Amino acid sequence: MEGESRMSAETIQKTPAPGEEGGEMPAILRIRLSKKVDCEKQCPEWECLQPSQFDKVWVVGELEEGRVSEPSLQMLTPGLELAKKLYTSLEAVLIGGDREALEKAAREMIYHGAERVHIIHSEALREYMAEVYARVLAAYAHKHRPDVMLFPATMRGRELAPYVANTLRAGITADCIRFDVDEKTGDVDMIRPPFAAIMLAYIKTPTRRPQIGTARPNVFPKPPRDETREGELLWARAEDYGVPRPRSRVLRVERIEKKEIPIEKAEVIVSGGKGVGTHEGFQMLERLAELLGGVVGGSRKAVDMGLVPYERQVGQTGKTVRARLYIAVGISGAAQHTVGIRECGTVVAINKDPEAPIFQHADYGVVADWKEVVTELIRILETGEEV
Amino acid sequence: MSLEMMVGIKWVPNTQNVRFDPKTGTLIREGVPSIVNPADLDAVELALKVKDTYGGRVRVITMAPPSAVKGIEHVIGMGVDAGVLVTDRVFAGADTLATSYVLSQAIKKLGLPDLLFFGQETIDSSTAHIPAQVASWLDLPYVYYVDRVEEVNREEGYAVVRRKLEDRYEWVRVELPAVIAAALKSQVPRPVRLSEKLRFHRDKPLQTLTNKDLGLDPRCVGLRGSPTIVAKVTWMPEVPRKRQVFKGDAREAARWLVKKLAEEGILVREDGRWRVRVA
Known part of the structure; x- marks a missing residue:
């Protein structure tokens, strides 16, 4: 047929070739x-x-x-x-x-x-x-x-x-x-x-x-x-x-209520890694994200530690994100993670290890204790203090 | 007859430990331990839960070099009844189409199970192709992202499974036999028990199939049967970044960051407040 x-x-x-109408194939x-x-x-x-x-x-x-x-x-x-x-x-x-x-x-x-x-x-x-x-x-x-x-x-x-x-x-x-x-x-x-x-x-x-x-x-x-x-x-x-006879059908649907915008649509992402370590730590990231009008994400390690749900994992086995601002906190920056942030506008990294590979993938890096830096960032954003 | 279940598993290098030779750009596989693909353990767990409720038999199948017996031993340690190793030099170098073809032919030869489980994707390539491809070869219905098997009714020939999507759960009634891909990280795989592992060594519940048993045309398997080829491998190009680094006092660092983000036009200070400028 x-x-x-x-x-x-x-x-x-x-389909004429560009610039040479009717020219050679x-x-x-x-x-x-x-x-x-x-x-x-x-x-x-x-x-x-x-x-x-x-x-x-x-x-x-x-x-x-x-x-x-x-x-x-x-x-x-x-x-x-x-x-x-x-x-x-x-x-x-x-x-x-x-x-x-x-x-x-x-x-x-x-x-x-x-x-x-x-x-x-x-x-x-x-x-x-x-x-x-x-x-x-x-x-x-x-x-x-x-x-x-x-x-x-x-x-x-x-x-x-x-x-x-x-x-x-x-x-x-x-x-x-x-x-x-x-x-x-x-x-x-x-x-x-x-x-x-x-x-x-x-x-x-x-x-x-x-x-x-x-x-x-x-x-x-x-x-x-x-x-x-x-x-x-x-x-x-x-x-x-040919429409085959369906051998499966949906019996029932239950919506999962989501308060936050999905990470793949977020303009600002504050992402945490193993270095953040605890739920308390991630609550601080939540606060920072909130002040920036963004959402929290995490590395695979943070997801494995149960600190971030899988649907907010950034990287090869998670999501590719296109945020305007991506802040990586306590993330070492394995290739599997950084491949997911290639399309981000500005990347900030906060990590106490000056050798962490994440600094090679960041526009602005801070070598310091993440907790102190984030605490201060939150304070500046809350007070509106001039810098 | 009792419920027959089969789980496809893959024996993969533990990618977390993979290193590259920066000179040649090739993988250093030496000394890299292999593991059962983590997502496949979710599938094994899902099948074992069905067995806990309904009885029956769970077998695993893998297409791999003989060293993958270690992986079969591992899941038998979890409570899987038996394993099938599909192995032959002619199967080597297969892409997902050729792999799924061999797996499907082997499964056909062993007899179609009622439920055929797979992990969602593998850590070494994460394509998520195999479950759908096997379903296509075997002309079976298939359901991805399953986190629960709610009901299995072998007599009436159906199962009800729950699948987890980004924004909703769906309960799906699917006719048996069916292919089920377990949702990533949806289960807590049960631990390996020594007594079960001993059973592996005592009873040797392991069957090996080679191409002598399957008799597949060499043009359809392995590298030759793979429509896709890796033409070349290069380094991932780097994204240009400014790479400015501030070291020192954390409070100073925070001020520096805010200043930089203001310079970028991302943060603006208006009416005594900082806010993110919407693009």
């Missing part, structure tokens, strides 16, 4: 079109498809309480960059059961840079079920053959993406912090920190398509919103791709 979105001579003619497209996979070498359990049959960069968006989620919009940033480098277009994919909400979300994706949005709809998809959504998405991607699929690595994305990837027998790379295109091969480099976050691994999927990657929320900024931007909405009936 001919997928409409396959790369063809026509697509290419519509860009090298990267030539490479992508001529890429050949030796099917004999592939696992015979997989359908052997040629990479040249795949085109477009897709960002799979998600709806949260009927609205497009921030992490979905953030994924349009690397999506746009890849689409440019691959000489193709950026498209978004949405799936669900609420037409109105889907259409609104699709418009947001367009305002943030998507050229086209595929909306896979069915009344049967009103309730999110990972397995059902994943299978419909996989069937849809199998038909339309995107070259690249990006998912936000939210809790949903993390359960959805690997199922979609596996069902397509495609590779998947989780938690990328950068994406690039290898100009020699036309493959996407999915760049992620393996193991301890000191190194970066460039991961390729040379023989399989789509190339699937995820990135944690906040690793990329959201592209600017422009309400005048126009784009195409492509509605699809999920039934045409």
Whole structure:
């Protein structure tokens, strides 16, 4: 069957190289079109498809309480960059059961840079079920053959993406912090920190398509919103791709009341580590955070010590944060922690050990007893004293 | 028939102790002790709790070099009944797709359990891929982030589990057999008991499967069966930071900090009060 979105001579003619309208075909497209996979070498359990049959960069968006989620919009940033480098277009994919909400979300994706949005709809998809959504998405991607699929690595994305990837027998790379295109091969480099976050691994999927990657929320900024931007909405009936009978269903939901804003959305974070040591210590950090209009976070060690809940852990196995101001108190600054604060504006470190690696990752460091410094900070902020 | 449960575990280098060779940029694995991936112990605990209530059998399965027997011994010490080691040189170098393929084929060969548990993610790569990938290979329903198994009804073929999301709990009824990924840090894994460990040495409840037993096409496993490849590894680029450091009196330090943050335009003093300027 001919997928409409396959790369063809026509697509290419519509994609002029920058600065040379109607000029030669860009090298990267030539490479992508001529890429050949030796099917004999592939696992015979997989359908052997040629990479040249795949085109477009897709960002799979998600709806949260009927609205497009921030992490979905953030994924349009690397999506746009890849689409440019691959000489193709950026498209978004949405799936669900609420037409109105889907259409609104699709418009947001367009305002943030998507050229086209595929909306896979069915009344049967009103309730999110990972397995059902994943299978419909996989069937849809199998038909339309995107070259690249990006998912936000939210809790949903993390359960959805690997199922979609596996069902397509495609590779998947989780938690990328950068994406690039290898100009020699036309493959996407999915760049992620393996193991301890000191190194970066460039991961390729040379023989399989789509190339699937995820990135944690906040690793990329959201592209600017422009309400005048126009784009195409492509509605699809999920039934045409087979909606499986759900084998699981939600019986009941209980909200977890949250007083504080989630750490990934905080503008100011006061984060504590092993050095803070006690609940009393963290109460002081709470006070400081309160005075700064921020929230408290913690290192993995502080979480392991039961001083901070896991959902407020900053770092590789916790959250990536984008605070304007990040204050690390009593945190030594292992690579697994600092990888989570790369996107922060200003980083302050307070630690009594002058050798602590955190000082290499801070704009302003104070070598002193954290308790004394924080006490004084609280006093200055409470009194409004001039400095 | 009684309830059959299986838990996938991974034998991983303890990343907290990993060091890098700054000259070559490679991992120094020597002397780095391996452990059972901590999140997998949550999965083991979850399965053992179900066994405490409903009886049945809990087995663990791991695809690893033979040294991973140590890990199987550990969880048997916690009360797991038996272990399966899937090991073969051709399985080496696998990415998550090829790993999940071998695991799935081995599980199929052993007979599908009613509940197949995994930890949420591993400390050495934290992709969280394997549970969903195995579910996909075996065409099973799957539920992530489970912190409780509320009910198991084998006769009627369902379980009710609770999953913990960022802002809510969901109680999910799922048909058996099902794949369950335990929520990270959701359990307190029970301690290893010497008597159980002795049982491991006495009864040898360990089964080994190689590719002779599974007969999988070498093109589908290990490095060859992995669609993703690590093309290169580089140092993580540094984020440019000012790296100004104040040493000395703590009170002076606090004033210095406030001054610096005011210079940055983050703190502003208005009407005798300091406040954070909203961007």
